[in-house]
Amino acid sequence: MEGLADVHLRRLITAQGGYDWVVSEFVRVVDRPLPDHVFHTICPELLNAGKTASGTPVRVQLLGNHLEAMASNARTAAALGSHGVDINFGCPSKTVNRSQGGAILLREPESLFRVVEAVRNALPADMTVSAKMRLGFDDTRLMLDNAAAIEAGGACEMTVHARTRAQGYAPPAHWDELARIRSHVQIPVIANGDIWSVADYHRCSAIAGTQDVMLGRGAVRHPDLARRIRSDDHATADWAATRLLLMEFWADIRTGMPRKHHTGRVKQWVNHLRQVHPPAETLWREIRTIQCPDAMDQIIRPSLHDVPKSAR
Ligand SMILES: Cc1cc2nc3c(=O)[nH]c(=O)nc-3n(C[C@H](O)[C@H](O)[C@H](O)COP(=O)(O)O)c2cc1C
Missing domain, CATH: 3.20.20.70 (Aldolase class I)
Known part of the structure; x- marks a missing residue:
């Protein structure tokens, strides 16, 4: 797409x-x-x-x-x-x-x-x-x-x-x-x-x-x-697991695409995720106006203890 x-x-x-x-x-x-x-x-x-x-x-x-x-x-x-x-x-x-x-x-x-x-x-x-x-x-x-x-x-x-x-x-x-x-x-x-x-x-x-x-x-x-x-598994991945994928995605785009696109790409995905994960709405509000990749990094990359053990 x-x-x-x-x-x-x-x-x-x-x-x-x-x-x-x-x-x-x-x-x-x-x-x-x-x-x-x-x-x-x-x-x-x-x-x-x-x-x-x-x-x-x-x-x-x-x-x-x-x-x-x-x-x-x-x-x-x-x-x-x-x-x-x-x-x-x-x-x-x-x-x-x-x-x-x-x-x-x-x-x-x-x-x-x-x-x-x-x-x-x-x-x-x-x-x-x-x-x-x-x-x-x-x-x-x-x-x-x-x-x-x-x-x-x-x-x-x-x-x-x-x-x-x-x-x-x-x-x-x-x-x-x-x-x-x-x-x-x-x-x-x-x-x-x-x-x-x-x-x-x-x-x-x-x-x-x-x-x-x-x-x-x-x-x-x-x-x-x-x-x-x-x-045939109807149970969707919860937000904690998806949040880990988001960190992976962020790390990947930070090393794999020009800096000027970093914040836009992550916002685009979070915008999709918030349609199905209510907690992503909160994250979306935090990041939607951020233009600087380093500021985005502070939010997208929380320390591991913020992520539930079950999702690590
Ligand atoms: C942002 C965006 C970009 C798309 N780009 C392509 C594309 O490059 N090639 C293509 O065949 N379809 C493209 N599509 C269409 C999708 O592949 C798909 O046919 C369409 O979204 C309907 O499927 P869905 O309801 O599962 O999304 C794009 C759709 C969206 C939303």
Whole structure:
């Protein structure tokens, strides 16, 4: 997730277990091949055999519509060690859509087909090509045509965020539409949208008719959600345990990203955590105006005796 699930959060979340693979933030492709350093910046895991520190494979995501540029950048991603290439047809950003990238292409199934085909043809047959789409742009009229176009272009699987671009991120996600898509294509359809708990997973899975899901914001707010889904454990990690993860995250970003981003990144995560952990609200009020990393450090890194023994 662009600007959110970066290498640091991917490292932390996958370390909790339960993930088969994760996808990078998108690499924006305009009309030319990008240098290796762009891929390494967006997906540093490429320097670690394409895996997070805990060994979860990472798939580079490309966003664009220029056929030759998509093909050559897909080749670069593969050569650098990406575990497959994912293509973004879901991004709702006005800026991205204005330049004919992301969800805007859902108005033209033919374009989806050509982009997927260009990427597929650029890569070895054993390299996974996947695509991520929404149910449509303004409405779902082209939903089945879009899914069929992605399949015909040669994708091995597709993830569907069960909302249109017009629906943004507003609940509910329309999991029932995923069942319609599944019955229209042969390739696996991975369900996505509004899976916040183990119970949501089971509901989504029953309605969409698949066990395969992609977690978005649910994984950010509950880093252990994938592991709990797999073990059918409904008990979420308490705040003390999450607070320890926050300290780890802070230590990681302090050493792994430019100082000017430190406070913003930690605030962004705490802002998500306070939606599900009431004590994080208190922390949020303490940190939200802090700009100086050293001042943030005093608050985020309490001495260990502040953390209950059970969570150490
Ligand atoms: C801040 C943010 C950034 C996102 N960036 C991407 C992205 O780069 N690529 C992508 O395929 N989806 C992206 N998404 C969409 C999510 O992957 C997911 O499809 C969407 O949030 C719905 O799932 P959820 O309800 O579980 O969050 C982003 C979502 C958010 C909130």
